Amino acid sequence: MKLQANILLRVLTPLILLAGSILLFHACQDRKTAPSKSSTPATPLSHDELKALGIEGDTPADTVATLVGQMKLWRKELETVKASNDALVQENQRLREREQNTDSRINDAINRQQTSASQQQNELLSSLQTQIQQLKGNRTTDDSLAGLGIDEPETTSGGPLRWIAPADALPTDKNGRPLQPALAFPSAMQNTAPQPEAPPPAVVKPVYTLPQNSTLIGSVAMTALLGRIPLNGSVTDPYPFKVLIGRDNLTANGIELPDIEGAVISGSATGDWTLSCVRGSLTSITFVFRDGTVRSLPAEGDKTGSGTEGNIGWLSDPHGLPCIPGERKSNAAEYIGSQFLLAGSSAAAQALANNQTTSTVEDGSITTALTGDSGQYVLGQALGGGLKESADWFKQRYGQMFDAIYVPPGQAVAIHITRQLAIDYELDGRRVNYRTAGERTGDLD
Template identity: 55%
Template sequence: MNQLLDQLKNGSSGLTAGNKGNVAGSDIPVGLGYDNGLTGGTGNLSQTDGNGLQWVEPKDGIATDANGRPVSDKNSNNATGFSFATSFGAAGDAARQATSAVSTTVQNNIPGSEKNAAPVYTLPENSTLVGSRAMTALLGRIPIDGKVTDPYPFKVMIGKDNLTANGIELPDVQGAIVSGTATGDWTLSCVRGAITSITFVFTDGTVRTLPSPEGQGSNGGNQNSQGGNNSSIGWLSDDNGIPCISGTRKSNASTYLPTIAALAAASAAGDAVAENQNTSQTNGYGGVTSTLTGDAGQAVLGKALSGGMRETVDWVKARYGQTFDAIYVPPGQKVALHITRQLAIDYEEKGRKVKYDDFSLAGSSTGHGLMGIKMQNNKNLEYRVDYTPLGGRLFAGFCQV
């Protein structure tokens, strides 16, 4: 108690009416660790300067001289700066490196085409494009145990007039090419088509594929599919809206089954001939004893016939087992496209083009030609899709207008 009283007396004696406002830390109570050096300037608190600023020295700062050595009572070096603890320096550097790595990873994951792409059109979800024609035949394999191995692809052409007729105004798009895969339904004798990608061709020859090639199998910048096939962005139907297009059944059952039946019958006949030359009887131990009692030549002939037919059956099963049943729809079939995902049609200023004006082969007579026509300005190109019913042929490509 006496010691505290002495400290209070010593602290209050240093405060006068003329220096109350000039003593740094005068408002700090005595006994909180700032008793020494309140007025001498050697503690953690310094005097207030003429601008009213009060500088506080860092508690973890160590005074150092010009050579970076600590200044203490044992040497008379002049302090020129401070050194601070570096215990958390590694953690701070690691945090900065992690932040930089995350930022770099995010930037690298963004495709270069997406960085320079400008949004121009949107093909909304549940859009329907009617009046399109299948460029290729629709060949749908029949699933086996609910699975289709290596399904056949198909293509559908969409012209500019077709887009306009469906109420979709895409003035700078000349046409689109749709790709997908087909599966068959044996009971209904029809083909179902799943759309996997669409390529839009702009009037200047720039192409845009959705989903983007680097985004295949993922969202590709679009919404998730509502169907069971996550890679599908739509499906096909006929003009009447039936989601399964009628076709012709194609199967090798008419040749496979008779062949297997004949070979199996021949193998069974050989076994019967061989067994007919043997006599079987039951012994005293409950077993069956077979003894050759007939013509040995007939027995050998029967076994040879049975073994040969059995090997032939195995060979036929191995070869015919690779075949499949399918439903066939000829090319040129009118179909309707049903889009199940929103498609963001962006324009890439530096995207790939069908034809570049500043390129021509040396000594080429066509120069900037496309389809054998010499052209200097690709603005004269028009994407057209023509179908000849008599010849049953479908033409698609760029031509001069």
């Protein structure tokens, strides 16, 4: 009986241990899985959210790898930004230190200059005071009395000097000018030569009058009409011209001037490039009488004003066109072409020379150094200098482009008078020929 109980105990003991182990194992498993079962399951992402994140169609492993890569990239960018910020902070600190050093040097230089100027001023002042003291100590006699045989008057020691004005001195104002006129010699002693008498006024006799707005047709241009084109609204040194008016011309226009043989009109011309014509302004007219006496209008005293104010009329063609057609003349093509070639060649030569140098900028200053072929550099400088001098010479000789309108001599023109012209006969006036002194016109005697 005892043997059977031992055998049962041996069999039940392992079974009990095995059952306890199984129960303990299950309890542990339930404890581990309990939190996971109680937790809320993760909500899956929608298709739009996956597309916005850029992981559409990726597996969870791909998504994790993408996130890890982005994190690494962001860390690198963050490190780069930090490094740049550190460099900027250091550069800013260096610039501040340099600015402080520059201000310090400038202030030191200003202080040194002020100190030096003050010292020099003090030295000059001391030297001047020393010289004044020496002059005071060396002054023993009055230099103004030396060599005149006059002894220096005795003065009391320590007494102040007093100025005594001369008895014949004239009173003066605060500027030193005399209040009364000084004595003068008689006028007869100034100049014994006889004074020239003023010439008597010329005796004139009114004869004819050309009224304002008179027109003289059938005249002929004796010289060519060359009108320069105005530059910036003005003409520099316009070309003159002359127009001849015969006796028959004056009579044919209804102006009966039997004692006048003819007239010559002078003026200046300007051009109009757009219309290709010449405008003429009349400045003076000279009448020749039958006995040779000449009369020029306007007189010297009547030439008032400048430009159109001093003109006596203008020109037109026989049909009344105030601008006479002509031929265009210009040297623009030759001038511009030559200047373009010379200036362009000079610039190319300078560029060839500059291509052999290198310029560097450091601390606000530009430094140029020869780093290329020295032969090409010298050649470029030589060619550039020579071409530039040639261009300057050409520009000085030609001055500027020349544009003008040309009308040949012999052009028929009409004279339009804009001022009243008084034709007077001077009895003692100048004549072309004095050999006919006794042949005076009967109507004028």
